[in-house]
Amino acid sequence: MATNGKRAQAEVPREGGYLPRFGLDQGPITEVHAFWLAGMSCDGCSIAAVGAKHPTVEQLISGTIPGLPKVVLHHPVLSVTAGERFMKAYHDAKNGKLGAPYVVIQEGSVADEDIAGAFGGYWSAMGANHETGQPIPTAHWLRDLAPGAAAVIAVGTCATWGGIPAATGNLTNSMSVMDYLGKDYLSTLGLPPVNVPGCAPLGDNITETVASVLMFLAGVGPLPEFDELGRPAWMFQSTVHRGCVRAGNYEEGKFADEYGQKECLVELGCWGPVVQCNMVSRGAIGHQGGCMNTGGICIGCTMPGFPDAFAPFYKKPPGTLVSSTISRQTGSFVSYLRKFTQRKGNKTTRWLEDNAVPSGWANVDGNTPTADKVVGFFYEKIKNMGTEFTPGSARQKELQKSASRFLEKGPQQDIAAE
Numbered sequence: 363m364a365t366n367g368k369r370a371q372a373e374v375p376r377e378g379g380y381l382p383r384f385g386l387d388q389g390p391i392t393e394v395h396a397f398w399l400a401g402m403s404c405d406g407c408s409i410a411a412v413g414a415k416h417p418t419v420e421q422l423i424s425g426t427i428p429g430l431p432k433v434v435l436h437h438p439v440l441s442v443t444a445g446e447r448f449m450k451a452y453h454d455a456k457n458g459k460l461g462a463p464y465v466v467i468q469e470g471s472v473a474d475e476d477i478a479g480a481f482g483g484y485w486s487a488m489g490a491n492h493e494t495g496q497p498i499p500t501a502h503w504l505r506d507l508a509p510g511a512a513a514v515i516a517v518g519t520c521a522t523w524g525g526i527p528a529a530t531g532n533l534t535n536s537m538s539v540m541d542y543l544g545k546d547y548l549s550t551l552g553l554p555p556v557n558v559p560g561c562a563p564l565g566d567n568i569t570e571t572v573a574s575v576l577m578f579l580a581g582v583g584p585l586p587e588f589d590e591l592g593r594p595a596w597m598f599q600s601t602v603h604r605g606c607v608r609a610g611n612y613e614e615g616k617f618a619d620e621y622g623q624k625e626c627l628v629e630l631g632c633w634g635p636v637v638q639c640n641m642v643s644r645g646a647i648g649h650q651g652g653c654m655n656t657g658g659i660c661i662g663c664t665m666p667g668f669p670d671a672f673a674p675f676y677k678k679p680p681g682t683l684v685s686s687t688i689s690r691q692t693g694s695f696v697s698y699l700r701k702f703t704q705r706k707g708n709k710t711t712r713w714l715e716d717n718a719v720p721s722g723w724a725n726v727d728g729n730t731p732t733a734d735k736v737v738g739f740f741y742e743k744i745k746n747m748g749t750e751f752t753p754g755s756a757r758q759k760e761l762q763k764s765a766s767r768f769l770e771k772g773p774q775q776d777i778a779a780e
């Protein structure tokens with residue numbers, strides 16, 4: 363029915379009145395407003411978002427991604443307008459006068475404004491009440507904008523789970539967006555809060571999630587797969603450890619005992635084996651950097667239990683002694699055996715036959731030590747058990763011989779036979 367970002371409106375009840383609700387079946391959406399709210403935050407999530415590469419914030423706000431509606435971003439730091447001009451769209455959305463669908467993106471946890479209000483203050487606020495002139499707490503913006511939002515997207519661990527402001531000793535009674543809105547909250551698209559955790563989250567995780575939700579909103583993509591906590595499943599279903607560049611070291615029982623070494627960092631306090639995050643596989647910015655890629659440990663910042671469940675940081679996580687001892691035992695044996703295969707793989711057939719490597723780089727011994735020969739002989743037997751065709755096997759040699767005979771006869775043999 364309506365186009366150019368204008369959607370027909372139904373009404374959803376909310377505290378103190380009704381908000382317009384946008385349906386999915388009323389024509390193409392060309393424009394979606396995004397209201398950024400910053401609660402108990404350090405603005406790190408905003409910085410992460412503007413560093414995103416796939417897609418970039420610029421691509422989202424310029425509407426250059428095919429099929430994706432243009433995003434009209436209202437951000438307290440990035441927007442070029444200020445004061446009442448900046449706040450107008452927030453008030454319009456709250457009062458049902460925006461005339462376009464919108465999403466709410468919250469960074470930072472939601473503080474209990476009743477506590478601050480009892481002393482006549484506030485924890486975090488944006489804009490002013492037109493009647494009283496008093497600052498409007500961001501928690502109240504979330505309360506008032508969430509019922510009419512097509513989606514509420516919490517970015518960063520403070521917004522998704524509570525994070526550092528909600529850690530032990532939580533004087534502000536800070537909580538996550540999902541704690542604040544409650545279990546029954548659904549956006550106008552029928553979605554509970556979407557959660558993109560991380561301290562700060564990967565910028566690409568933020569923009570990709572926003573883009574995926576917008577694609578669904580625009581009717582050009584399926585509903586993205588979210589897990590039981592509203593995390594984009596394709597980003598958070600695996601552990602850091604599985605994608606870690608140091609996982610091979612862990613498997614072979616090789617552990618760093620100080621920073622700057624290339625081995626696995628678990629004994630320095632890395633929680634990667636249990637933490638769900640795609641940091642090392644995706645990289646921090648533009649597929650570069652990321653905790654273990656640059657020598658840092660994982661402190662579990664994407665997890666709901668962060669920080670309490672992972673403190674004290676930079677200490678061996680519980681269970682490390684058991685797992686690293688097992689890895690050391692099995693890994694040292696496996697890596698010893700792999701050396702045989704590696705040594706063989708590092709020689710050409712000619713070098714093996716000549717027992718010499720003509721390298722001018724170093725003195726490479728072409729001869730295989732006797733001890734290696736003995737262990738290697740039995741290892742080859744075990745390794746090839748159950749395989750019919752292996753490098754150097756009788757079957758392979760037979761095939762190589764027949765290929766040689768064919769080449770010796772020349773390519774005309776078949777033609778001559780015909």
Ligand code: SF4
Pocket residue numbers: 602603604606607608609610612625626627628632633634635654660
């Ligand atoms: Fe796993 Fe951490 Fe070691 Fe990487 S550094 S392999 S994530 S324990």
